[in-house]
Amino acid sequence: MKKNIYLDHAATTPTDIKVVKAMEPYWTREFGNPSALYSLGQKAKHALDDSRQIVAKIFNCQPEEIIFTGGGTESINLAIKGVVLASNLKPAHIITSNFEHHAVLNAAQTLKNQGHEVSLVPVDAEGLIMVDKLWSAIKKNTVLISIMTANNEVGTIQPIQEIGAKLKKINQERKAKKLPAIYLHTDACQAAGALDLNVEKLHIDLMTINGSKIYGPKGVGVLYIKRGTVLQALIDGGGQEKNWRSGTENVPGIVGLATALKIADSKKESENKRLTILRDWLIKKILTTIPKTLLNGHAQKRLPNNINISILDIEGEALLLYLDAIGIQASTGSACTAQDLEPSHVIRALGRPYEAAHGSLRLTLGRSTTKNDLIYLTKKLPSIVKKLRQTSPVSVNMDTLHSSIKKYPREITSA
Secondary structure, eight states, X not given: OOOOEEOBTTTOOOOOHHHHHHHTHHHHTSOOOTTOSSHHHHHHHHHHHHHHHHHHHHHTSOGGGEEEESOHHHHHHHHXXXXXXXXXXXXXXXXXXXXXOHHHHHHHHHHHHTXXXXXXXXXXXXXXXXXXXXXXXXOTTEEEEEOOSBOTTTOBBOOHHHHHHHXXXXXXXXXXXXXXXXXXXXXXXXXXXXXXXXXXHHTOSEEEEESTTTTSOSSOEEEEEOTTOOOOOSSOSSOTGGGTSOSOOOXXXXXXXXXXXXXXXXXXXXXHHHHHHHHHHHHHHHHHHSSSEEEOSOSSSBOXXXXXXXXXXXXXXXXXXXXXXTTEEOBSSOGGGTTOOSOOHHHHHTTOOHHHHHTEEEEEOOTTOOHHHHHHHHHHHHHHHHHHHHTOSOOOOHHHHHHHHHHOOOOOEEO
C-alpha cells in the first residue's frame, strides 16, 4: 500500500476526534441561536459562554476580552484595520515586519492604499525581528505594531514579551506628551498549542489564533482584545460579540476551537519535547546527507515542529510532486500561497537568493508523526534530489550565496 505521511501541519491539522464529538450536539440537537431567549437558544449561549471561559483561562484574560470570528485572517483584519480606523488619524501609522503572513501584509497594504502609513521592519538572517529598527520606526502618529509570535514558514519565534514590555514604557512617555497610544498585536496562529499564550506575560493588546492549526475546525478564529483597546468593527449587523463581530455565532465551530485549544494546551509540554527531538534529528539528517542544503530560520528559537530547508539547484514544486508520489505530503511555504510560483517573501526576507527560495522545503510535524515516518523520508529524499539536480539548469555557488546573505540590505521599507 502507498504510504500516507502528512508533514504539513503548519498548513492545517486534522480535527481531533474528541473535538468532533464535542461539536456534534450543536449541529443537530442543540442547534438554537444563542441570541434567542427560549431554552434551545440558551443552551447554545451556555456553550458559547463556556467556550469563551476556556479560551480566556488559557490566555489568562477576562472572558469578555475574547471575540470569536470566522478565522485567523478575519481576526487579523479586525485587529489591524479596526485600530487604524478607530484612531481617526489621517494618516495613521502602523509598523509590522517584512516577515509576516499575507493576512497582515495585505491588510497593511489596503490601509496604505487608503492613505495611511506603513513601515516594514526587517529581520536578520535567522528571521529575528531587528528590534532596534522597530523602535526607530515609531512616529508621532504610530497607533499599532503587529509582529507575529512565530513564523508560519520557517518557525522562528519572535521576542514578543520583550517587545511588549518595552512598548509599555514607551506608551507611558507618549501619554505624558499627549501622543496616541501604540497597541501591540501578535498573530499567534502558529504558536497556539506550542507556546505560552498568557497575554499578561506577553504584554500585548491584541492576539489572533485560529482553529485549523490546533486540531480544531476550519473557519473559526479568536481575537483577544484587551479591555480599553479602541478599535472599529468591520462587520455591521446584530451586534453579536460585543458589537465587534456581528453575525450569528458559529456555535459548533466555537465549541470545537475551545475544545481543541484545551487539548492542545494539556499536551503542549509532552508534545513539544517529543517533536523537538524529531525536528532536530531530521534537520541534522537532511543537512548531513544532502549537499548544498541550508536551514531557514533560527536553529534554536523555532517552533518544535518546524523544519524548513533550502535544497539548492532544484525546484521546490517538482520536489513536492515526487514526494507526493511516494505518499509524503509537504510544502514549499505558506499554504495560502501554494499556487503562487513567486518565491516566498519569508525566505527572501532572510536574505536568501531566489534560487534558495524556489528550492525551500517545509516539513511540519504533528501528533501523528513518528520516527519511522521521518526515516522513510530521509531514505527517499536524497535520490529524488539527485534526480532533480541532473536536469536542473541552476547551480548555486555556496560561497557566493553566503556572501549575498551577509550583504542583504536590511532597512525599514514601506508596504
